[in-house]
Amino acid sequence: MTEKLTLRDNAAMRWIALLLLALAMFCSYIFMDILSPIKDLMETQRGWDSKAFGTMEGAETFLNVFVFFLIFAGIILDKMGVRFTAVLSGAVMLVGGIIKYYAISESFIGSGLETWFTNNLNYIPLFDELGVSPFYRGMPASAKLAAVGFMIFGCGTEMAGITVSRGIVKWFKGRETALAMGSEMALARLGVATCMIFSPYFAKLGGTINVSRSVAFGVVLLCIALIMFVVYFFMDKKLDAQTGEAEEKDDPFKVSDIGKILSSLGFWLVALLCVLYYSAIFPFQKYAVNMLQCNLTLTEPAAGSFWAGDTVTIVQYIIMLVVAVCSFASNFSKKKGMKFGLMAIAVVALVVYCYMGYMRGTAETIFAVFPLLAVAITPILGSYVDHKGKAASMLVWGSILLVLCHLTFAFILPKVSAGSAAGGVVVAYVTILVLGASFSLVPAALWPSVPKLVDEKIIGSAYALIFWIQNIGLWLFPILIGNVLTSTNPEGTPADQLNYTWALVMLACLGIAALLIGLYLKVVDKKKHLGLEEPNIK
Secondary structure: OOOOOOHHHOHHHHHHHHHHHHHHHHHHHHHHOOOHHHHHHHHHHHOOOHHHHHHHHHHHHHHHHHOOHHHHHHHHHHHHHHHHHHHHHHHHHHHHHHHHHHHHOHHHOOOHHHHHHHHOOOOOOOHHHHOOOOOOOOOOHHHHHHHHHHHHHHHHHHHHHHHHHHHHHHHHOOOOHHHHHHHHHHHHHHHHHHHHHHHHHHHOHHHOOOHHHHHHHHHHHHHHHHHHHHHHHHHHHHHHHHHOOOOOOOOOOOHHHHHHHHOOHHHHHHHHHHHHHHHOOHHHHHHHHHHHHHHOOOOOOOOOOHHHOOHHHHHHHHHHHHHHHHHHHHOOOOOHHHHHHHHHHHHHHHHHHHHHHHHHOOHHHHHOOHHHHHHHHHHHHHHHHHHOOOHHHHHHHHHHHHHHHHHHHHHHHHHHHHHOHHHHHHHHHHHHHHHHHHHHHHHHHHHHHHHHOOOHHHHHHHHHHHHHHHHHHHHHHHHHHHHHHHHHOOOOOOOOOOOOHHHHHHHHHHHHHHHHHHHHHHHHHHHHOOOOOOOOOO
């Protein structure tokens, strides 16, 4: 009697399920940074200075950190399963997105709600005393309401992240799990580049500036994300009907696990390295475009030319996709001719993309190259850790590159750009690509190392704690960057003339701290034989 085949046994259906989950995360990543490329416009159009912008951006993880929603999300996933939690996370993201859109829309201006937010939430008992309030006296009303929406969105996107990982394991367990996770991560990271290209495009569409159009674009994508999760719901339900299995669940987060985890020195080192490293990456993304606007000498193309039109945006995005697809696919080609051919196409397309970014004279299209090298080398690095090891060494090298990149942005880029506009753009491109490589080195080594540091039965709890600690940094540092910019620049400094030196030095210091912890982790690994330098596959 032959065993009945299920949807999971059909390669096409497996990858369709993955595509649904990956597209949902792609859309959420776009909305996550939807205002980052137009920080300067938020100041001129809505009166958000750097402090207001940073406080609003930091609000994304506020509930995850201080109301422990991150832990609750894990419990919901464990109790309700992948299907329910996926749809719930999509709905929560959409609600938060709609609130943020209304806060930034023209309809909010002059409304009774604007008056209420202006007069309220200026003092939050206890939170103000502790210095962790998500609002402050004098914060624009639109930024306050946007922060509320972003908090809700942040709960949904964090829930979606852990749900998607569980869904991939469910559909690909015993099959191409690593490839599936790498593909999902690659597509999600392309959301960052997509955001950088299209958010300013919609804000300036038709020659009139309207920042709410960018957020509306993000909300439409969140609707698509919810639709993806709903379609996945029915696919997953059919799979369970075929297998007759209950939804696969991990052990829930237990308070009793905390003591076991916190007693591990290796865990603490990895958790601290994680929060330091990611705090120097994700908050930086929110200011990177404005930093480039302030440090590069960019020349706007002549009105009516191809470089100033709307068509160039679409063309450049298509070229970016060619870079991403060809570089990613080259990792899996078994024929040398095909592998090097795809790599050659990717390199040529990348050069063309960079040239177009320079000709367009826009900082957002320059920073959009950030995830491209990461997409190309993430599979290589993951495979290297699996077969060769050296995870602790990769953490060290990733931290070194991070420090060098931020110091280059702080001290070298302004000087080179002042002497040569083209030279400044070249330095910016190279530094951004290297930062993207660093962003591949650390995650590829960090996350597979956790199972080597804690007991297998409490891995889920260990990841939950690391994510919670990481979210503290992701809440704090957007606020700190905004405050540093406000305090180190004279009042009234135009948004495109800010001095980012001290903010970048602060981020470089995070990288130095991560580097020192990485070096100490290597020493601990050697003494206690944690196995971090050993391959995962033995």
